[in-house]
Amino acid sequence: AQSVTQPDIHITVSEGASLELRCNYSYGATPYLFWYVQSPGQGLQLLLKYFSGDTLVQGIKGFEAEFKRSQSSFNLRKPSVHWSDAAEYFCAVASRGGSYIPTFGRGTSLIVHP
């Protein structure tokens, strides 16, 4: 069974600073990988996803993520954070066989200082 680890519960950055949120997964092969964002009081919205091909994936709102097979990681990055990026971020992994239900990480709460 797959699993996802988001090692950082909270991340605090200043507006305009760069951001990297970490995600590590455990799965026997290359999984499907997702990043979702949850704004306060809202449901989750897909930021980006990786299925195959180019390991650097571009998403909405200026986010990107890089799949690194050797590190079993799929870290989310943004070069310059805006105050509106403050939210909860979830990494998720789905297997290429068996259940297609994604497994979500525990989430990382992003706090943005002015």
Added chain:
Amino acid sequence: DTAVSQTPKYLVTQMGNDKSIKCEQNLGHDTMYWYKQDSKKFLKIMFSYNNKELIINETVPNRFSPKSPDKAHLNLHINSLELGDSAVYFCASSNIRTSGRANEQFFGPGTRLTVL
């Protein structure tokens, strides 16, 4: 033109009561889900329906019963509510037929259930 909608948004009730949460999606998706998000933001799958048929039923108390009258609706009924049921419940949908296992899920805004 909301894609996935849930009602109510907030639900406050007493222990022992029975309540329902409704979910509707207008995306034409074939699969719908219920998730529970606890106070630590951990998101756990509860049920999944594909074309009105139950396909995933994780270990949840049988006080929780999903009902799918058609492909666009998946309601969650909870009997004999307990304090531990307090959480945010999210409905989601996806299109397994077209996207297969690489399925992007579209989430509703959530229903915050508080059991007193």
